[in-house]
């Protein structure tokens with residue numbers, strides 16, 4: 001096939017050939033952290049995390065807080081789902097979970113200096129609105145008992161329109177939630193039936209419009225490209241329907257096919273669009289969303305130009321954490337609930353990923369830490385480079401040199417040499433004082449970041465299997 005695809009990314013043109021797509025569409029991490037989670041291990045435990053929390057309190061200026069609560073329950077499994085979920089139709093499962101979550105919160109908050117304010121709170125899942133409105137009010141009250149909030153805190157929640165009532169939305173707005181992220185994925189009936197997620201457009205649109213009347217500051221919607229039976233035409237229709245709804249932000253995730261981790265994904269494998277066919281679906285979404293005025297922020301995310309993510313990107317203050325892109329670069333992240341992740345300047349840690357182990361640790365009066373890692377000075381340096389690539393598409397060498405006391409060209413001589421190949425393919429430009437990501441490099445940004453990942457070169461890591469970069 002000799003056909004090439006030409007695209008316009010925020011004013012810069014890029015051309016992609018099938019050969020380049022093959023070359024760069026390889027398994028690779030998504031860099032929600034660096035070092036990435038497969039590097040963390042159980043040599044790092046609860047006491048290490050507790051000590052890291054105490055050290056964070058003792059800093060001259062302790063960082064503000066970003067809190068993440070994982071609410072894992074869903075009524076039924078969507079077959080594509082790669083999240084950490086607990087599927088149950090028995091609503092009583094929430095009682096023990098909320099009890100344990102409150103115990104965890106009490107222990108964690110005892111180790112956080114009370115003057116440190118919460119600047120960001122996020123409830124993710126699973127489906128947080130699996131909780132009843134009363135349970136939501138009750139959990140929120142417990143959080144307020146243990147933590148104090150900055151007046152302009154970002155308070156967000158993921159909602160599944162199929163499991164969310166107008167009452168849920170009113171309760172959330174009254175509590176002070178100001179950000180919603182709505183799971184949509186695809187409006188096509190055949191795609192929806194195949195992935196066991198039937199979600200009518202009318203129901204979704206009605207809930208979306210209702211939320212608008214409640215005055216949430218920002219509404220995001222999630223779509224996935226590369227789902228079974230998706231075609232250019234069918235996904236184009238989904239994208240048009242989304243544009244008509246006019247959300248503030250849109251995530252167009254690349255479907256992550258990992259049947260060795262999520263067996264149920266195997267059921268529709270033969271109907272998946274692949275390679276150039278899958279990429280064309282994304283390419284069309286980029287064209288339609290940018291024509292409609294959205295800006296491509298990077299790594300699957302789009303936002304209106306007046307959205308604070310765009311402003312932060314222009315000012316090079318944009319940051320990335322486990323919840324995606326954020327303007328809250330300076331926060332320490334504390335994750336509560338099953339499988340949740342905490343990320344401090346020099347530490348990552350993850351809670352037990354299954355309910356019995358999570359409950360058992362809390363019942364023993366312990367922190368439910370399963371694994372983690374101390375982030376070395378070299379890791380922090382590489383993380384800074386990777387984050388700048390992912391968030392700003394630009395690394396200014398002198399900034400890194402000042403921050404980390406290194407000579408960039410000497411320290412990264414090997415990496416700069418490896419970038420030569422990506423420069424020939426027009427993904428990146430190596431200049432004297434900077435590394436600039438080119439338009440095509442914004443699509444293959446994970447591949448550029450991978451050049452700076454010291455762990456990918458180790459034999460253990462080469463055996464890990466990630467999803468493909470596109």
Ligand SMILES: C[S@@+](CC[C@H](N)C(=O)[O-])C[C@H]1O[C@@H](n2cnc3c(N)ncnc32)[C@H](O)[C@@H]1O
Nearest residue numbers: 080081082125126158159160183222253255256
């Ligand atoms: C926790 S869910 C969102 C909330 C809610 N459970 C729902 O589905 O509406 C987070 C998002 O992850 C994305 N997601 C889940 N599995 C995925 C996969 N295998 N590949 C790409 N994105 C995926 C979906 O877009 C989903 O909306």
Ligand code: SF4
Nearest residue numbers: 074077078081083126
């Ligand atoms: S996509 Fe959302 S609703 Fe579906 S199983 Fe995953 S977490 Fe649950």
